[in-house]
Amino acid sequence: xxxxxxxxxxxxxxxxxxxxxxxxxxxxxxxxxxxxxxxxxxxxxxxxxxxxxxxxxxxxxxxxxxxxxxxxxxxxxxxxxxxxxxxxxxxxxxxxxxxxxxxxxxxxxxxxx
Amino acid sequence: xxxxxxxxxxxxxxxxxxxxxxxxxxxxxxxxxxxxxxxxxxxxxxxxxxxxxxxxxxxxxxxxxxxxxxxxxxxxxxxxxxxxxxxxxxxxxxxxxxxxxxxxxxxxxxxxx
Numbered sequence: 001x002x003x004x005x006x007x008x009x010x011x012x013x014x015x016x017x018x019x020x021x022x023x024x025x026x027x028x029x030x031x032x033x034x035x036x037x038x039x040x041x042x043x044x045x046x047x048x049x050x051x052x053x054x055x056x057x058x059x060x061x062x063x064x065x066x067x068x069x070x071x072x073x074x075x076x077x078x079x080x081x082x083x084x085x086x087x088x089x090x091x092x093x094x095x096x097x098x099x100x101x102x103x104x105x106x107x108x109x110x111x112x113x
Numbered sequence: 114x115x116x117x118x119x120x121x122x123x124x125x126x127x128x129x130x131x132x133x134x135x136x137x138x139x140x141x142x143x144x145x146x147x148x149x150x151x152x153x154x155x156x157x158x159x160x161x162x163x164x165x166x167x168x169x170x171x172x173x174x175x176x177x178x179x180x181x182x183x184x185x186x187x188x189x190x191x192x193x194x195x196x197x198x199x200x201x202x203x204x205x206x207x208x209x210x211x212x213x214x215x216x217x218x219x220x221x222x223x224x225x226x
Binding site: 045046 | 117146155156157158161169204206214215216217218219220
């Protein structure tokens with residue numbers, strides 16, 4: 001059973017517009033969430049994170065929103081740039097002693113110039 | 114810092130052969146993780162170490178897989194004998210104690226013929 005789900009395998013967005021990537025989770029014990037970005041032939045790189053005590057975290061063009069009641073988080077990229085084209089992974093873990101990240105399957109974002 | 118280093122980057126072998134993947138974590142990181150990425154299952158945690166000690170190997174698919182961390186700067190993942198279904202990209206990641214931002218290596222693409 002997938003505990004972290006990214007239901008959109010791919011997303012295409014025009015340059016300059018907003019990209020919204022979605023992630024749902026089922027494990028109510030998760031209290032820390034991360035987004036990773038992955039380019040081809042490279043490992044995933046950390047992008048932004050959010051703790052369950054917050055509902056929003058912003059870092060430049062990237063903002064992550066967390067809706068705990070809906071067990072849903074989203075990553076907003078504004079404005080989108082061609083260099084943002086990559087696969088984005090949502091990940092989560094429980095701070096109760098475990099250091100195991102559970103990843104979604106990823107969403108491939110294509111930003112069209 | 115050079116980041117997490119993995120070798121080889123690509124490995125092609127025949128079914129039944131032994132395969133050894135290598136990883137050098139970031140200096141000072143106390144946690145080391147081995148992941149496998151496939152199209153079907155996404156990124157899966159195989160095993161992780163804390164201070165060179167295996168903590169959880171429940172993700173290791175079967176006895177053909179083994180991992181060691183003889184010292185703080187080196188880890189291996191061995192598959193013996195290898196099978197075509199082991200074909201995947203294997204990532205190593207490391208993180209500091211009590212911080213769950215994991216830094217990934219570039220991965221090893223394994224093809225078992």
